Structure formats: C-alpha cells, structure tokens
Amino acid sequence: MSPENRPRPGASPAPSPARALRVGAAKADITPADLTGLHPMPGDFRAVHDPIFVRVLHLDDGDTEAALISLDLIEAGDITPLRERIERELGIPADHVVVTATHTHNAPRIADVSPGALAHAGGPESRAYTESVYDRVVDALGRARAAARPARFGAGTGRADVNVNREQYVDGRWVIGQDPDGPSEKSVEVLKFEDLDGVPIALVVNYAVHSTVVFGTSEISGDLAGAACRHIEDVLQDGRGGEVVALWTPGALGDQAPRIDLGVPFGVAPDERQKARAYAAMEAQGLLVGAEAVRVARATRDLRGAVRLGAGQRAVACPVKAGRDVMETMRQETVDTVPLRLSLLRIGDVALAGVSGEVVTELYRRLRARSPLTRTLLVSIANDRIGYLPDEARFDRPVHSVNGCPIQRGHVESAVVDGVLDLIAACGPDGGAR
Template sequence: MSQSFALHGQPLQVGISRRDITPANLEGLDPFAGTFARVHDHIHIRAMVVSNGSDTAAIVAADLIEVGDTRGLRSKIEEKTGIRADHVMIAPSHSHNTPRMGDVPAGAKARIPTQQSLRYSDEVAIKISDAIEEARASMTDAQMGISTIGVDVNVNREVYSQGSWGLGVNPDGDSEKKLTAICFRGDDQRIIAVLINYAVHSTIMLGIPELSGDLAGAVSRYVEHELGKNALAMWIPGVIGDQAPLFGLNGETGEDMDEDLRFAEDAVDAQSFIIGASVMRAIEGMHDWDKSAAISGTVDVVSVPCRKLPVPEGMEQRQVSEVELTLSTLLVGTVCLVGISGEVTTAIYRHLMREMPLRHVLVVSNANSRIGYLAGDESYDRHTQAADGCPIAKGHCESVIVRIASRQVGNLLRLATQVDEVESSSQSS
C-alpha cells in the first residue's frame, strides 16, 4: 500500500476537462443487446484535477457501465502527467445503456467483451489520459465546499416473492437517501466543478436499445446547464448494489417499444430534475469554503477467495481460486472518497460507516475496476440478487471491505494530522 500527504496550508487549485466519448460505430457495444440501434444522447468523460502544490489527485467520472482493471491505465497516466497512480480514481456511472471499458479481473462476473468494445476501450483510455492532462494544464485557484441533502429518488430493489429473492421495488428495504455534493469554485465565486455522490442504479432506459447516459448523464447535463460557464457536474455513484430508481423500465419492456421509450424518457426527465435541482439547492446552501486542504491517496488490491457463480448467456466468469478486489481511497480536505471495485450494497455501507472516524466518507461503487455485486454477509443465506452475483466467498466480502477501507481512511487521516501538527509547530516557532 502506498500513501502520501500534503500540507493543509497550501492553496487549492482545480482544473477540469470534458471529452465526448459517443462512439461513431455502435456495433458490438451494447453490453446487453449487442448493438445499439441509435444514439439517444451523447455520453462523456469528465475529469477533474485537484492540487495543493505538494500533492495532486485526479478524478474521472465516465458515462460507462463499467471499467475493468485500470492499473495499466493509471500507471500510464502517472507517466504522462506525473499524478501518482494511487491518486487517480476512475468512476463509471454504471448506466446500463452505455458500453463497457477494459477487461475485468479473473473471477469477476461480467459481460463478455467484444472486439469492438476492446477497440473502443483503447480509444476511451486515450481520451481519459488526455483529459487529465488538459485538466492539469488548466488549474486555477479554488475553494472547496461540502453539502448533503436528502433525495428520495431511489428504492431498495431486493424483493422476496413466491419463495425466492429477485429484483423489484421494496419500499420497506434499507435505502440511503443522502446525496452529497462536493463543490469547487474559483476566487470569482464561479462554480468550477461539483462531484455528485448518490445511491441509485442508472437503469431507467434498460431495455431500450439506444445509447444513453441514462439518469446519471441527465443529472450531469441538468446541473451543468444550471451552473453554466463550462462547469462540470461529475456523477460518482454511491451504494448502488441494491438500489434502483423509483420509476424506470429496469429491463422490463412490453410489446410497444415506442410507449416504453416515452415512459423511460419521462422517468429520466422527472427524476433527473429532482436530483439535479437538489444538487443546486445543496450548492446554494454551502456556507463554509476551504481555500486549502490535505490531499492524499492509497490503493490496495486484495486477493480474496472466489466462488463459482451461475453465469447467464452473454456473461462469463473465468475460474480462479481467488479474485482481486480493489479498494482506492482519496482524501481531499475533510472528505474521503472510498472507491470499491464492485456494486456495494447498503448493508456493507452501514457497517463501514460505523467504523469511520470522519463525517464525510463517500463510497464510490465500481471505482478503478469491477468484479460484480458486493453483498453483506447475512444476504448469502437468503440468496438475494446481490449475494448470488457476488464472486467473493461467504464470510470474506463484508469483513475485508470494512477492514481494508477503515485502515486506509485511518492511515490517511493520521498522516494528515501529523502534518498539521508539524505545520502548526513550524508556524509558531
């Protein structure tokens, strides 16, 4: 595990970049239907680089269903930009109407890549690297603010019916309603970028054979339109493993595709407005802005016992005894982004939050890699959707995530505290 830290007293700088990653050729890029029929709305990557003069981190929000193992890409980014590989977090929105990127670790349960998707992956990787380089070159002095707000646009989707667990709408199930906005503004008070962390699948359009950023993409577009002046709204998905949108197709289509499309578009518009307007309200409510912050990061790739899963048509799981779980933590000021390489469920999130010594700890699902669902211990015996899609053997998933993530956050906070003490002593002398 590698770590670093930076002095709190150094002024923050932020740079941003946006790249359109809408493919020119849609053949072989739909992870569910093979080929998209057309482009419904354009998809993008959004990159932000934040620095305090001593340390620098990069965050990429991507309109993609998943990113595979990013170790090679993050190493190339380090070579090209000087930003350490363990200070780079790539977060796919997990929209099910977007292509995948890269290849997942052995043992992961994933959609089978196509030749077209692998070529597209190479193109997107170059755009991510270029966007980070452009963002770093455009950095300007900035202030950082944090705000949370309750938003009721998600619902637990684990439903027990006729003797087994499946997907549906479970209003009595656990659901995290908190949305967190991390905002960066310039000295002129203009918003430069906002990170949006919320727990919901972008599956409203699933079943419509059209390329779309779905709910996550629509929220980003709404907020960027409201902010204006080329601001970035970056969706970094939260605890999505057992969370669906309140209203959506979620793959349940009928015989009338035109009617399905109308319903899905209305559902995207309505729910993205609620989330986007809530983000704007959260930004308006920010009163405390920091001009400096510690920045540090760490990444652990942990081998955990793997189990064989049922694999439906169109998916694969390469058989190995262990599967690699990636945990990536970025500390920026008083915020910790805990990236976990799978679709984290609410039970694991609740357990993790009980162990956290910091108020603003945000889980980012599918960050820097993806192996499948990540289910809480108790769900294995119930055979929930998430448990039956988790490639980690029972008794290892929840405990390993909580133990490693808690250690990462604790270590980064201790380093930041030590620097504060040294800095205060130096200033007083």
Template sequence: MMRLLVAALVLGTMGSVPASAGELRVGAAREVITPPPGTPMAGYYFERAAEEVHDDLFAKAIVIESGEMRAALVALDVITTTRDLVVDARRAIEEATGIPGDHVMISATHAHTGPVIADRSRRSQSLGGGSDLSQRYREGLPAKIAEAVRRADAAKVPAKASAARGSESSIAFNRRFHMVDGSVGWNPGKRNPRIVKPAGVIDPSVPIVYFESLDGDPLAVYVNYAVHLDNVGGPAISADLPHTLSKLIAEFKGPEVVTVFTAGCCGDINHIDVFWAEPQKGFENAARMGIILAAEVLRNWPKLEDVEDVALRIDREMVALPLPEISPEDVPEAEAVVERHRSGSTPQPSFLETVNAYKVLDVAARDGEPNEVEVQVIALGDLIAWVSLPGEIFVELGLEIKQDSPFQHTIIAELANGSIGYIPSRRAHGQGNYEVVSARCAEGSGEMLVDAAVRMLKALHGEAIKE
C-alpha cells in the same frame, strides 16, 4: 480461511502518501467517449448494438493540487471499469501529466446505455466484448481518459472547495423483497401481491463538493448518489440520469462547470417503486430522476460549507477476496448452459441458470486465485474523503463505512479502479437470488472491503488531526 487472511495481509496496504498542505489548485475537463454506431451495448444478458445517440457519453475529470500533491477524480459514463482498463489509463495519465497513477480514482456511473467494456470475462466475450468494435473502443479509451485528466490538469487555477450533504429518498428503492412464500425476490414487478416488504434499505444521502476559483468562477461539482442507472434500455446511447443532472447544474452555474456524477453503493438499489403502478422506463424517467436529483443539489446549495484544511492524503490497499465454491462438475454443465443461451436453442435456460453459468466459468478460469482488488481513499483535509470500491456493492456495506468513518463527508464511488461484479453483504448471501448467484467472490468479501476502507479512513483522519 487463514491462508486467505494471510494473502490479504501480504497484498496489504500500499502505504499512505503523506499530507501536502498549501494553496489549493483545481481544474476540471470532460472528453467525449461516445462509441460509434454498431458498437455492442452493455447491461443485460442479451446482445444489442448502438443505433443512435440520444446524448453523448463523457469521461469527466477533476484534478486537485495541494502543495506538491496532486490527485484526479474521474467518472466514466459507462457500465463498469476493468482492472486492465484502469492500469492502462493510469499509465497514460502519468505519462501525460506526471500525476502518479495511484493518485487517480477512476469510476463508472453504471449506465446501461453505453458500450460493453471488453475484458476477458466469459459474459463480456460472449455478449459483444469479443467484437472488433468493442476491442477497438476499449483500446482507445485509456487515451481519452488521459486526455480529460491532462486538460483538467492544464486548467488548474487557485481555488476553494466547499461541501454539503442532501437527502433524497423518492427515486431510489431496494430491489430485493421478502415474499409471502418466505423467499427473497429480486425485481418482483410492480404491484405484485406477493410482496411483503423490502428486504433492505437505501442510502438517501447526496454528497456535494463544489470547487470554484478564488474569483468566484465555477469549476466543478461532484455529486454522488446510490441508484442503478438503468432507466432507458434500447439501442440509443445515453448517460441516463447524469445527462439531465449536468444540464440543469450548468443552467445554474454556467456552461463551463463540469458536473461529475458517481454511483454510490447501489448493488441492490434501483429506481423502481413497486408500489406505484405507472411505468418507470425510458428517457422521460431518466430526465425525471435527473431533475429531482438536481433539485436536491440546488436546494442544499446555501448549506455549502468552506473546506479550510486542503491538505491531500492518499492511501490504497490491495485486498485478496476469496472465490465462491464451485465443483469440477459445474464447469461442463455451465458450458452447456452458455451454449444453449447463445444459440437460442430450446428449451432456453432460465435467467438464473444463465447468470450462474457465466459466474461458474469466470470463477473456474481463475484456477483458485483470489480476486485481487483495490480500495483507495483520497482525503481532502479532515472533512472530505473519497473511497473507491471495486464492484456493485450492497448498500448496507456502504452505510457501514460511512457510519464508521471519522470524516464528515465520506463519499463512496463503486465500480471504481476495476470491478468484479456484485459484492453482497453476509446477510444477503443467506437470502440468495440474482446478485448472490452472480457474485464472483465468496461470502464475507464485502465486509473485508469495509474493514480495509475504515482502517484507511481512520488512519488518514488521524494524520489530519495531528497536524
């Protein structure tokens, strides 16, 4: 354990960037990133390919400039980000705009109706990521992300920012439940009589940041909410909930406004109310959720408060997260399970056997090297801070960060600047089931991320107060 702690400290803080006060300038843009037909789609443990497009996927970017400092907030309508993708996109952004790559936060909305984002993981390679279409999509994505940022940067105008926070508790639910046999179940099904109660909470907060020109022209709306985007399934490309959210805000503020949605900490949160018998699936439910979330944003529009201090402060840390323990014997067993799963031979492995097998192979491939992940904070004055976290984060970890953050509006974007998959809390590790079985990091890793985020938040806020 001491060796891992030392590794975390050696990777350590990358050093905060000093504040830059001055006129606030903001630009926003979106770039279509819809994949071609036939592209393997992400989200599940079986292969499927895109057959049609229900609505386009976008890379959406907001560029914020204060004095000599610039930062970019980017959201992608895809399942995840990978570290290699972020490195490539940041390099392209820096070349196109001069914005330092370390000042760019790139997150995924976690839509399950988008393309596989090819990487070196065994699951990605086995379930479509190794295909020519997936490889070509991944190779072309950094340039499209950079183009969104370039256009946003070129569109900057003198601007002002305002912020508010809503609360919406009717479309997000903890998907882990205490069961009558003493276990903790995962997605146990609607009206399951064996459910006792939820095993966790939700985060109902809806942070809203609005940017407009000094002439009152709308530029961008940033909305964050903690819920899995898994309404639709099937072979049609869709951004899920953010499609309706963006459409409705555009009806209110005009077609030029860019609505950026990011996923809060929702590793154990989904859209399914198990106590409601009606099905909750398909484009209809995605639209329903988008309408409700848009209504909450618009309901709180009169509560937007101007941001007076617009100095930008940026910090980031690389944190070494330990690997879960596996034994040498686990690897050949995992290979056999994956082969049975892929070939369709009978008997098929159980779902959790399959999940564990892919995890074992990914962990073994690291050859003992811990996961080096990034936590980033971009602060606007002493009021707003955006935090990136590198995976599907359990909700209680996000709530801990918000509770300990000195910023009034602390906005956490998960699946940002790379992802290592599920990151459960210590409490959840003792309960087991899907997310814990899937986790590529050891118990306590989530709390290490909380510590890093809170440390940077306090330091940046302290700098703001001193000035």
C-alpha cells in the same frame, strides 16, 4: 482528541499545515461513432438518444496530485493500464487516480475483466473502443490540469427519493423488483469546488441508484445520471468563467433501482410510447437528483481554500465464489482468488472511498459508522468492477447481490470495511499515503 487526529503507528508526530488547493475540471464526448458489438448485454445498440461523456477532476495541494474520473458507461473493468498511462504521460501517480462509471446500462463497458470477476467481457470492438476512451480521458485530464486554478472546497448533504431497494420477496422467491420497506440510502452527497472569485469549477455528486431507467431501449444514453449532470451543468453555468463539470459517482447502488423505469421485460422490444415515457421518467428523476445537488451546493458556504490531500490504493486477494443464476452471457474465470481493489481520495476530513464492485446499502452504512472522518462517501465500481458486494448477513438469502458476488462468504464485509479504514489511516492528515 478526535479519532482522526489520534497518533497512529508510522504517522508523523504532527500534521503539516493545510495547503493552498488548485482545482481543474474538464469533460469530453465518448459517444461511439460505430455501435457495432458494444452492447454489454445480449442485443445491439441501434441508435444514440443522448451523448455520453467522460468528466474529470484534477486536485493539487502543492505536494499531492490526484484525479477523479467519471465515465458515462455501464462499467470499467481493470483500469490499471489507464492509470499507469496517466502516470507516464501526466506524472500523476497511478495510485492517486480513481476511475468510476455512472453505471448507465445504455452504454458500453471498457477494459478487461479481472480473473475471477463476474462481468460481461467485450470483443474486439470493445477493445478498440476502450483505447479510444483512454485517449479522450488522458486528453481531458491534461486539459483539466492545465486549467487548474486556486480554489475553495466545501461539502454538503441533501436528500432525493428516486431510489428504492430492488431485492423483493415474491411468491416464495427473491426477485429484482421494488421493496419500499427495504434499506435505501437517500442522501445526495455534494462536493463543491469554486475559484477564489466564486466561479464554480466542479461538483461531485454521490448517489446510490442503478441508472437503468431506459434500459431495454437499445439506445445509447447517460440515463438518470447523465440527466442529473446535464441539469447541474446547465444551471451552474453562469457565464463568468469556463465550463462547469458535474461528476457523478455511484454510491451503494448494489441493491438500489430507480423508482420508475421502462417497465418492459428484458428482451422485449418497447414501442415508441413506452420509450417516450421511459425517457420522460429519466429526465424527471435526473432532475430531482440534479436540482437537489444544486440546492445543496448553493447552500454550502463554509468553503476552504487550504486543505490537505491524501490518496492511496490497495488490492485484497479474496477467495472466489462462483456466480449463481447469472446471465448466460456472463463468464467467470476459474481461479482461486479475485482482486478486490480499494482506493481513497481524501480532501481534508472528507473521503471518497472507492470499491471495485457494486456495494449494497447495509455494507456502506457499516463502513460509514466506523469511519473516523466527518464524511465518508462510498464510490462503487471504482478502478474495476468484479461483481456485487453484499454485507455478511445478506448471504443468508439467495438474492441477486449474493448470487452475483464473486467472493466467498466471510470475506466481503471485512475486506471492504477494514481495508478502507486502513487506507483512511494511511492517507492521514499529513497528506499522501504513507
């Protein structure tokens, strides 16, 4: 008997039969009309280079409803108010909703900073923008739910080498640079959803990289993730059905940078030639990931129309560690504990494991090695963004992911790995969380 099918305390004695899957997807433009006060870093946005979107996926197996929401934003803080609004207005349980951000640094942030978290808090303009984004998310999810139709699901894995470990030891100190020999997860994970006539509905793409190719241009952009999604949606839109939606989910990106970026020190205004090169690099690297996702999707033919869904969430109170050598605009509230939010969407033997921080490569690899499921995809910045989340061994070095971690040593790895494994067990083969 495989690990995932072994009886667990509290589990049903026999799993219920797989159910017919219904899927809907939609997207909406969330480009701010007024850019004033919306840059989460020092400085201001001065223009819009390319629009940013929210993309949503609605899943229903007849007993369990769940939703995945991907925002072209640098981050979303405590997103509990949005999830609770979705439950009130649409009836989808709040703990069945996972919200993540693509982590493009050329976009605003939304929602409040959790007590103890290390993040850039927004002002009144950010709060107003947050409410407008919430409205568009709820509208898009309502449209996706209304458009849901019988569907098939499959998963596949590809590879793209556009990320590189960014924690580099230079001249006796650790810096954010490029270490080609450092750990780096190159997998492009793809979840494919199509209707019973073979018309694509949505792709979920999971990849580990900071979308920071054009960071420093002071222009709104979906960056690398946005370029990848545009390519996928353009190629898979074949005219036979509605809009294809590509949802980007950030993997273990806490220590991963794009291979090519603007190349100008932060705070130094680039000239037009430098900006043009950066946007060309953005499109090229996005194309590489997007094209690989399309290839994987087209090669994924073992699709199932009957799967069981499971969903659940939990919060772990972790002892706070103060940030060190972080940006001067970053503030951390003085409290004893910070909430680490964990979430899970399970589609048959595939799990999307959400963690409310920027997880590093080695921590994800430990989780994946211990997971009993066929595929366990890690989604960073899910339902909150409290800071970086390094593995235990990394605390021996004063690297950026440790300096920017708000949780004390000895608590991060166990909270993430054991917490997700507990959720996998709770969201077992008989459906929703028990």
